[in-house]
Amino acid sequence: xxxxxxxxxxxxxxxxxxxxxxxxxxxxxxxxxxxxxxxxxxxxxxxxxxxxxxxxxxxxxxxxxxxxxxxxxxxxxxxxxxxxxxxxxxxxxxxxxxxxxxxxxxxxxxxxxxxxxxxxxxxxxxxxxxxxxxxxxxxxxxxxxxxxxxxxxxxxxxxxxxxxxxxxxxxxxxxxxxxxxxxxxxxxxxxxxxxxxxxxxxxxxxxxxxxxxxxxxxxxxxxxxxxxxxxxxxxxxxxxxxxxxxxxxxxxxxxxxxxxxxxxxxxxxxxxxxxxxxxxxxxxxxxx
Amino acid sequence: xxxxxxxxxxxxxxxxxxxxxxxxxxxxxxxxxxxxxxxxxxxxxxxxxxxxxxxxxxxxxxxxxxxxxxxxxxxxxxxxxxxxxxxxxxxxxxxxxxxxxxxxxxxxxxxxxxxxxxxxxxxxxxxxxxxxxxxxxxxxxxxxxxxxxxxxxxxxxxxxxxxxxxxxxxxxxxxxxxxxxxxxxxxxxxxxxxxxxxxxxxxxxxxxxxxxxxxxxxxxxxxxxxxxxxxxxxxxxxxxxxxxxxxxxxxxxxxxxxxxxxxxxxxxxxxxxxxxxxxxxxxxxxxx
Numbered sequence: 397x398x399x400x401x402x403x404x405x406x407x408x409x410x411x412x413x414x415x416x417x418x419x420x421x422x423x424x425x426x427x428x429x430x431x432x433x434x435x436x437x438x439x440x441x442x443x444x445x446x447x448x449x450x451x452x453x454x455x456x457x458x459x460x461x462x463x464x465x466x467x468x469x470x471x472x473x474x475x476x477x478x479x480x481x482x483x484x485x486x487x488x489x490x491x492x493x494x495x496x497x498x499x500x501x502x503x504x505x506x507x508x509x510x511x512x513x514x515x516x517x518x519x520x521x522x523x524x525x526x527x528x529x530x531x532x533x534x535x536x537x538x539x540x541x542x543x544x545x546x547x548x549x550x551x552x553x554x555x556x557x558x559x560x561x562x563x564x565x566x567x568x569x570x571x572x573x574x575x576x577x578x579x580x581x582x583x584x585x586x587x588x589x590x591x592x593x594x595x596x597x598x599x600x601x602x603x604x605x606x607x608x609x610x611x612x613x614x615x616x617x618x619x620x621x622x623x624x625x626x627x628x629x630x631x632x633x634x635x636x637x638x639x640x641x642x643x644x645x646x647x648x649x650x651x652x653x654x655x656x657x658x659x660x661x662x663x664x665x666x667x668x669x670x671x672x673x674x675x676x677x678x679x680x681x682x683x684x
Numbered sequence: 685x686x687x688x689x690x691x692x693x694x695x696x697x698x699x700x701x702x703x704x705x706x707x708x709x710x711x712x713x714x715x716x717x718x719x720x721x722x723x724x725x726x727x728x729x730x731x732x733x734x735x736x737x738x739x740x741x742x743x744x745x746x747x748x749x750x751x752x753x754x755x756x757x758x759x760x761x762x763x764x765x766x767x768x769x770x771x772x773x774x775x776x777x778x779x780x781x782x783x784x785x786x787x788x789x790x791x792x793x794x795x796x797x798x799x800x801x802x803x804x805x806x807x808x809x810x811x812x813x814x815x816x817x818x819x820x821x822x823x824x825x826x827x828x829x830x831x832x833x834x835x836x837x838x839x840x841x842x843x844x845x846x847x848x849x850x851x852x853x854x855x856x857x858x859x860x861x862x863x864x865x866x867x868x869x870x871x872x873x874x875x876x877x878x879x880x881x882x883x884x885x886x887x888x889x890x891x892x893x894x895x896x897x898x899x900x901x902x903x904x905x906x907x908x909x910x911x912x913x914x915x916x917x918x919x920x921x922x923x924x925x926x927x928x929x930x931x932x933x934x935x936x937x938x939x940x941x942x943x944x945x946x947x948x949x950x951x952x953x954x955x956x957x958x959x960x961x962x963x964x965x966x967x968x969x970x971x972x
Contacts, residue, residue, distance in 0.1 A: 416864070420772070434840055435787060441802060441811045444812060490704065503712050505948050509720065512894050512947040514897070514944070524722060525718070575692070578694065619900070620918070640798065644905065649805065656802075671789070
């Protein structure tokens, strides 16, 4: 998803005109068939299931106390995780772009590990690391910090799985940044921190925001990594995705669908907002 | 590699530079390297003999088989779809083009559990389509077809997402020239388009494969977790972990981690190639 940043900039350069190239009908047919069957048709099941409920029933299910606690835990954990990733991701992107050091290609390649590693594997690994006797857990326990089986564990899992987003959205922008403004400011005697705050940060800000938003969206939906480390205690460390799962295991399909419709709506709104945001600042970036 | 070092850049004083690099390396070590080491350390913790018996356990082998089978069906399907969709949205102008590009992002934004639920609601025996299929004795959910279907859903954006930015950037001039010179559609694709996009295509395939092999949330909703039958490798990891067979769980996890590492390796290789291609000839000879 981070690729839209770089991707659609040149769209406007394509001249509309006569269709010289073959395959329009074929590729349109296959694409529409696929999108219809794979992406849109399954939505009808959810719509039919929830439309069978009365508004009062629907409202009761999605505002159930346990479900509302799960929204709160999920939102808070995702917010903290994506802010953490904003700071750490900016630092990592900065170091990878601006400095040369031994082992840099390896570090750069490793950045994508959380995307490549299956979430269940990430989940059991983090649970093992942060459990009381684990490699990290033993030190944290000595400090009186408990991570495994607490909401903090959820934050850890979400941070891990969405770490690459900020790095990979900020990195290309930082690479392409024109050096003139920075050079001018430095040669006029501005301090490093001032130059960063007043010149570089404003230029990086849109990409950073996109990365944080993508990280937040991903964290809201994260399931595999979280359930192993969260402890999944109702009202305390139960995420909304798990709530859907629990309702399904109770064979309460209607309740599962109602909660899922809330999650789906939230993620679609976020997706749209991110796309609009990226389109807007791409225009600003290339419109000059 | 990119810009020459100059004094007109911030953050280049040795103490700033090295403390930032040190911080970044520490974070990389703690967040990425040690978790990776832990997976393999745990897999080997009970000795090579038990590693082998864990690997060749009947249920593990069945899970590996099913996982490979699912990937073998998913990857070609999404490859074909991705190429056609990318061709459609980068080579033709038509109303609704932007909508298609946004729609394709849906699987990235939707929580995997919600994705699984959508399919369960439609094709499960309670769904409108599933009920009709059940009358014909066709069961898709809680069986391998369901697993393949949700995996196709979850992984369908990857190939298209890799191809679209690249094909947009390359433009359609070469292809239009080929058509004018009388190339047929297939010749055009094989001799002009494919050589230009082969590396991005390969990376898209590798990403699709990594996610198809590792998908957990969506698959766990539709799988039914029947050992030896509908258990994929990530689900098997969960089962073993919940059985307190930690070494066994990490053995299967280490197989998945190897696929993840292979994915990173392919990505680095492709990026290395692209960097070489972009370098002018004189630079290239200097760097050797």
